[in-house]
Each structure stands twice: as structure tokens, then as C-alpha cells.
Amino acid sequence: MGWFSRKKKPEHNKDTSVDIKKEAWKKCPQCGEIIWMKNLIDSEYTCPSCGYHFRLTFKEKIVLFTDQDSFTELFENIGCVDPLNFKDVQPYKKRIQRTQQKTGRKSAFVAGVAKITGIDVAIGFLNFEFMGGSLGSAEGEKISLLIEHAIENHLPLIIVSSSGGARMQESILSLMQMAKTSGMLGELGKTGLPYISVLLDPTTGGVSASFAMLGDINIAEPNALIGFAGPRVIQQTIKQDLPDGFQKSEFLVEHGMVDLIIKRKGFKEKLGKILDYLNGN
Amino acid sequence: MAFNELAFEKPINELKEKLNELKNGKAATTTSGKAKIARYEKKLNILIETTYQKLTPWNIVKIARHPKRPHFKDYIKNLGKDFIELHGDRNFRDDPAMLGGFITIGTQKLMIVGQEKGRDTDDKIYRNFGMASPEGYRKALRLMKLAEKFKLPIVTFIDTPGAYPGIGAEERGQSEAIARNLREMMSLKVPTLSIIIGEGGSGGALGIGVTDEIQMLQYSIYSVISPEGCASILFRDAKNAEISAKALKLTSSDLLKLKVIDGIIEEPSGGAHNNPQYIYENVTGTIINVIKRLKKTGLSYLLKKRLKKYKNMGIYEK
Ligand SMILES: [Zn+2]
Numbered sequence: 001m002g003w004f005s006r007k008k009k010p011e012h013n014k015d016t017s018v019d020i021k022k023e024a025w026k027k028c029p030q031c032g033e034i035i036w037m038k039n040l041i042d043s044e045y046t047c048p049s050c051g052y053h054f055r056l057t058f059k060e061k062i063v064l065f066t067d068q069d070s071f072t073e074l075f076e077n078i079g080c081v082d083p084l085n086f087k088d089v090q091p092y093k094k095r096i097q098r099t100q101q102k103t104g105r106k107s108a109f110v111a112g113v114a115k116i117t118g119i120d121v122a123i124g125f126l127n128f129e130f131m132g133g134s135l136g137s138a139e140g141e142k143i144s145l146l147i148e149h150a151i152e153n154h155l156p157l158i159i160v161s162s163s164g165g166a167r168m169q170e171s172i173l174s175l176m177q178m179a180k181t182s183g184m185l186g187e188l189g190k191t192g193l194p195y196i197s198v199l200l201d202p203t204t205g206g207v208s209a210s211f212a213m214l215g216d217i218n219i220a221e222p223n224a225l226i227g228f229a230g231p232r233v234i235q236q237t238i239k240q241d242l243p244d245g246f247q248k249s250e251f252l253v254e255h256g257m258v259d260l261i262i263k264r265k266g267f268k269e270k271l272g273k274i275l276d277y278l279n280g281n
Numbered sequence: 282m283a284f285n286e287l288a289f290e291k292p293i294n295e296l297k298e299k300l301n302e303l304k305n306g307k308a309a310t311t312t313s314g315k316a317k318i319a320r321y322e323k324k325l326n327i328l329i330e331t332t333y334q335k336l337t338p339w340n341i342v343k344i345a346r347h348p349k350r351p352h353f354k355d356y357i358k359n360l361g362k363d364f365i366e367l368h369g370d371r372n373f374r375d376d377p378a379m380l381g382g383f384i385t386i387g388t389q390k391l392m393i394v395g396q397e398k399g400r401d402t403d404d405k406i407y408r409n410f411g412m413a414s415p416e417g418y419r420k421a422l423r424l425m426k427l428a429e430k431f432k433l434p435i436v437t438f439i440d441t442p443g444a445y446p447g448i449g450a451e452e453r454g455q456s457e458a459i460a461r462n463l464r465e466m467m468s469l470k471v472p473t474l475s476i477i478i479g480e481g482g483s484g485g486a487l488g489i490g491v492t493d494e495i496q497m498l499q500y501s502i503y504s505v506i507s508p509e510g511c512a513s514i515l516f517r518d519a520k521n522a523e524i525s526a527k528a529l530k531l532t533s534s535d536l537l538k539l540k541v542i543d544g545i546i547e548e549p550s551g552g553a554h555n556n557p558q559y560i561y562e563n564v565t566g567t568i569i570n571v572i573k574r575l576k577k578t579g580l581s582y583l584l585k586k587r588l589k590k591y592k593n594m595g596i597y598e599k
Contacts, residue, residue: 083539083596084530088515106598137595144592166483166505168515171529172541175483175505176594179491182460183467183591206505208456209444209484214464228455228484229446233510237446247451257454 028052044264053221053264055201058110058127061160065198065268066114066123074113075145079106080138083173092169095131103130107138108163111146113155117272119279122150123158126207128200133163135207136170140177143211147184151191156275160198161212164230165205178210185214194278196271199226199249199258217274218258220249221267226258287343289332293551296325329550336500339523341532342508344500345479349554351561353380353395353438356478359561360568361386364393367427370419373453378409378445379417379489381424383433387569392428394421394489395438398479411480412445415458418488422462425469434472434572437489442507444485459488466491467588472575476546476564477501477533478553493587494571495541497533498560499548503541504531541594544571 025036030052040047044064045054056064062071079100086092100106108130114123124146126133143159150157166174188195197215199208201224209228212218220226227247235242245251252258262270300321308314336344344350357364357380366382368375381394398411413421421437428435444455466473466489473492481490481503497503506514508526513519530536533545546563549556575583 077599079598081596081598084528086528088525088528089517136597138597140595141597168506168511168529170596171505171531172503172536172539173595175487176541176591178460178484178487179463179467180591180594182463183491183588186464186467187588189464206484209459209488210463211460213454213457213460226456227451228444228459229451234446234448234451238448242448246448251452255452255454257457 026054044267046264051222051263053201053223055128055162057129058105058125061125061127062110062114064264065158065160065271066116066121067118067268070115071112071123072114074111074149075142076110077106078138078142078145080108080136082169083137084169084171086169086171088169095169099131103127105130107136107142108133109139109142111142111149113149113153116158116268116275119272119275120155121158121275122146122153122155124160126159126161126163128162128164128202131167133161133207134165134167134174135163135177135181135210136167136174137177139167140174140180143177143181144184147181147188150193151188154191154193156193156278157188157195158198158271159195159211160200161203161207162200163203163205163207163212165207165209175206178206181211182214185211189216194275196274196278198271199224201225204228204230213257215259216278217260219271219274220252220258220261222249222261222263224249226252287340287347289336289340289343290551293325293328293332296321296328300325326550329555333550333552337523338502338526338529338532339508341500342502342522342526344552344554345502347552347554350479351553351557352400353397353440353478354400355557356395356438356561356564357384357393359557360384360565361391367424368420370416370423372419373416376409376414376417376420377407378411378413378441379421381421386436386565389569389572390433391568391572392424392433392435393438394424394435395478396441396485396489398440409445411441412443413441413485413488414445414447414450415453415455418444418455418458418462421489422458422465425466425473429469429471432471434576435469435474435492436568436572437473437475437492439475439477439481439486439490439503440479440501441482441485442480443482444488459484462488463491467591468584470580470584472572472578472583473587474568474571474575476567477503477542478564481531482507491591493575493583493590494543496544496546496567496571497536497542498546498553498564499533500552501533502531503533503536504529 028047031050111124399405399408475492508522511525512521549559553560
């Protein structure tokens with residue numbers, strides 16, 4: 001027996017309608033093409049002429065990666081605080097406040113349950129628009145709770161990452177979130193439930209060096225920056241030019257760190273097929 | 282300034298030199314001279330005490346990186362007997378930045394693993410300044426799994442600026458190697474202890490640091506990023522490292538308050554490099570006591586407790 005059944009009734013049905021973008025058009029950062037917003041949405045936020053994958057907000061991710069209206073959020077009240085009274089050019093407290101106001105979110109991680117081609121999943125998104133998607137205490141706790149939820153409810157787990165790494169303003173506490181989330185994935189692994197890690201542009205530092213690299217299957221979008229150290233840090237250390245395509249998804253596939261690259265168009269369907277394989281016969 | 286000397290150590294070293302001159306000169310033979318020597322000795326002790334009582338986090342960073350500070354290899358030599366080094370990750374190569382092997386401390390047989398920064402210039406280059414590559418982390422895990430299989434407790438010694446940021450390290454999966462260690466160390470079925478002896482540099486330190494207990498030398502540091510790195514990103518200039526060292530809460534007393542570590546191993550006044558024998562004894566004692574305590578704990582409870590400890594880490598709004 002596998003871990004899911006398609007016959008289950010949808011338990012969650014919450015409206016997560018996407019905000020319609022205010023701008024009428026966007027310029028492709030790769031080829032310079034001017035793309036009408038409608039065309040951009042029709043092509044899943046990829047450039048119709050060069051295939052460039054635009055960065056997504058979490059709402060866009062929910063629409064693209066899960067079945068329509070199937071996503072229900074969990075643990076949404078868990079939010080960032082300033083545990084160390086940290087102050088750089090501005091106090092971390094203020095940074096949190098401003099980011100929370102701007103994004104309407106309490107942390108960089110959105111956790112929930114949803115369906116992917118009819119399959120129930122526990123799914124979470126680490127979102128770049130909230131402080132570079134950095135991993136702090138609140139994010140680590142939500143990831144840990146989501147893993148627990150997957151174990152308790154016998155659901156496959158999917159985490160979609162887009163992050164610059166650990167959150168410096170929480171120093172050692174953010175570093176410990178790497179251990180916490182990775183340890184919890186060990187618990188999930190013991191149950192036989194699958195974990196699929198989806199790596200979007202960019203996934204680096206403490207996030208790639210913890211839960212994002214530990215998927216039973218690691219999937220990347222094309223041309224995403226994925227690595228441990230940032231390219232600038234490496235360049236400063238070794239004092240030589242970096243090879244073309246260094247730390248891009250294709251590089252990671254070539255070096256055996258990512259299972260496959262899936263283009264955004266048809267992503268959900270392919271993800272559903274992989275989940276089906278992981279369910280066995 | 283003398284080689285290997287920290288700025289705040291300068292007055293101490295000057296006084297030490299004066300004292301040595303007196304001891305080696307005529308003064309040592311006269312009554313008044315002997316009294317003078319005694320006065321200077323007292324003065325020196327007070328100066329060391331007061332200097333080390335008001336150390337700033339930045340001073341502590343400097344002590345943690347002090348060129349004379351005992352390294353992992355020094356601990357190997359001085360803590361136990363019958364060390365047998367084991368090499369390689371069985372996959373790519375032997376990483377000299379990460380050492381490991383069997384050792385007997387007291388009567389306890391153990392597996393020890395840790396980073397070695399290297400001492401002289403050639404050795405530093407050979408050891409890559411203690412910055413391990415993926416094969417180093419994989420070697421560490423191989424040795425820890427070996428210890429698990431043959432029921433040897435594990436002690437790791439952390440002393441690294443960080444995992445190596447290089448082209449080859451990325452090609453061979455630095456992220457994956459560290460991430461795997463974090464996950465696997467959480468489930469190792471033997472007692473585990475990590476000791477931060479110098480620099481606990483971010484993921485590179487954590488990669489061998491997920492253990493039942495974490496002990497920290499008094500003047501060692503542990504943080505998510507180096508003060509210099511943090512300063513150049515958040516404070517817009519690496520010159521602000523002194524400020525970011527304070528903000529990062531990276532000292533042993535900070536981390537004990539945050540309940541990230543379980544204990545502080547006291548250093549001699551003047552820091553471990555001023556009296557290595559003192560620190561070897563303290564570390565030996567700590568290892569023997571902690572391992573004895575962990576061995577008394579039932580294995581399934583030990584594993585539950587280990588996971589729970591990490592699950593409880595973090596401060597957030599509920
Ligand atoms: Zn384009």
C-alpha cells in the first residue's frame with residue numbers, strides 16, 4: 001500500500017486567488033524583450049522568446065505548483081521576532097516590521113496542505129520576497145511543524161525553496177534551524193514518506209546546506225543559482241574567474257547534485273507523475 | 282609589536298619581558314631584587330586578570346583565532362593515548378582539513394573527528410586553513426558511522442573559519458555533504474559530544490556539530506557568519522567587524538544563555554595559548570565526565586532527547 005489514495009475527498013478548499021499584477025508589461029532581464037503581463041501569465045511567468053524563468057511570489061507559486069483552490073495554509077501565526085536585539089544599519093525589529101507590512105506575511109515560509117494532480121501533499125514555500133527567503137527561527141519552526149504534519153497525516157512532503165541562506169540577524173539561532181529541519185527530515189525518512197525538494201532561483205547557503213539538498217528527489221527550475229557559497233565569496237577566495245554556468249541548475253545536474261530540471265510549463269503535471277512513482281505499485 | 286601578539290596582550294607581554302630580565306639579572310640574587318620580582322609577579326597576575334575580565338567580543342574573536350592557540354592536533358597529542366588516524370572518504374580523497382581516528386582518553390575508547398587549521402605556513406596550506414571540502418565532511422560521516430557500528434562514543438573538535446568556498450567544493454556538493462551530516466548525526470546510535478576549541482564557523486562547524494552535548498572553550502566563538510562577513514554584508518564595510526562581533530552574540534557566555542551549548546570549558550587566564558596544559562586537563566575532564574553521563578542514558582531516550590533539543594531551538598512569535 002502506498003501513502004496516499006486519490007479517492008480521498010478534498011478536505012481543504014480555501015480561496016487563494018492570485019493578485020492581478022498592476023503593471024501592464026515587464027521587461028525580460030535576460031533578452032530584453034518587452035512582455036505584456038497577460039502573455040507573461042499565460043506562459044507561467046517565463047519569457048516567451050528566451051524562456052527566462054521570472055521569480056515568483058508565493059501566491060504565484062501556489063497557483064502554478066498546486067491544484068486550483070486546493071491549498072490551505074497551516075501555522076500562519078508563527079512569525080519572526082528579534083531574539084538577539086540585533087541592530088545593523090537598522091534594527092532587525094524594524095526590518096521585520098517593514099517586511100511584514102510590505103508582504104502581509106509573518107515569516108518567509110508559507111506552509112500548508114494542497115493537492116498536486118489530485119494527490120494530497122504537505123507543501124511549503126520559502127519565499128525570496130521576505131528578507132531574501134532567509135532561514136530564521138520562525139521559518140525553521142514552520143518547516144519542522146510541516147514535516148511533523150506530513151508524518152502525522154501520512155502525506156508526502158514538498159518544500160519549494162528560494163533563499164539566500166541563513167538569516168544573519170538571528171546568528172546562531174538561525175544556524176541551528178539547519179540542524180533542526182535536517183534532523184526532522186531524518187524522522188520523515190524513517191516513515192517511508194517521500195520528500196521532494198524543489199530548488200528555485202536562488203537557493204544558497206544554509207538553506208542549500210540543509211533541507212533543500214536532502215530530497216529523495218531534488219528538482220530545479222532551469223538556470224537557477226544553487227550552491228553553498230555565493231559566487232562573489234568564491235571569487236574573492238580563489239581570486240580567479242568562475243567558469244560559465246557555474247552553480248546553475250544545469251551545472252548541478254552535471255555534477256550529480258540535482259535529479260532533474262523541470263521547466264515551469266507542465267511542472268505540476270510532472271511533479272504529480274513523480275509522486276505517483278514514489279507511491280509504488 | 283612582536284609576532285603573534287594581540288594588541289591587548291601587549292602590556293602583558295611587556296611586563297612579562299621585564300620580569301624575565303629581572304629574574305635573569307643581578308636582581309634575582311639580592312633581597313631587594315627578590316622583593317621587586319615578587320611585586321612584578323603580582324602586578325602581572327593582576328594585569329592578566331583585569332585584561333581578561335573586560336575582553337570585548339572582538340578580543341575574544343582574536344583569542345579564538347590566536348596563532349598559538351592549541352589546535353585539534355595538539356589535543357590529539359595531549360589528551361589521550363593510542364591515537365590511530367583513519368584517512369579518506371572512500372570516494373574521492375583524504376581531506377587533510379578534517380582529521381579523525383580512534384583514541385583512548387582515560388579508559389574510554391572513542392572516535393574523534395575534527396578540523397585542523399595547520400600551524401606553520403606549509404602545514405596551513407596543506408590543511409587548507411581548516412576549511413574542509415565535501416570529502417572532509419563525508420570522511421567525518423564515514424568515521425562517525427564506523428563508530429556507531431562498533432559502539433564507540435564520538436567526540437568532535439570544531440575549529441574552522443567555515444567550509445571551503447571553492448569551485449571543486451561546489452562541484453562535489455559542499456551543500457549536500459553538510460546537509461547529510463546534519464541529518465545523519467541526529468540519528469547516530471552512540472553518545473556524541475562536540476567541543477568548539479577555536480572558531481565555530483557557520484555551516485562548516487555545524488557539519489560536525491549536531492551532537493547530544495555541545496561544549497565550548499571559554500574564549501572560542503560560534504556564529505552563523507564571520508564578523509568580517511557579517512560586517513561587509515549588513516554593516517556595508519568589513520571594517521565594522523568589531524561591531525558585528527558584538528551583534529552576532531558569538532561568545533561562549535552568549536551561547537550558554539541562548540541554550541545552544543550545554544557548557545563552557547574554563548580557560549586559563551590569558552587564554553588557552555598561555556597555559557596549554559591547563560586546557561588539556563580541563564578538556565580531558567570534560568570529555569570523561571560527559572561521555573560517562575551520556576553512556577548512562579538509555580539509547581532510545583538519548584536519541585529522543587537529542588532531537589528534542591534541536592526542535593526546541595529558535596525564538597519566534599507563536
Ligand atoms: Zn527573455
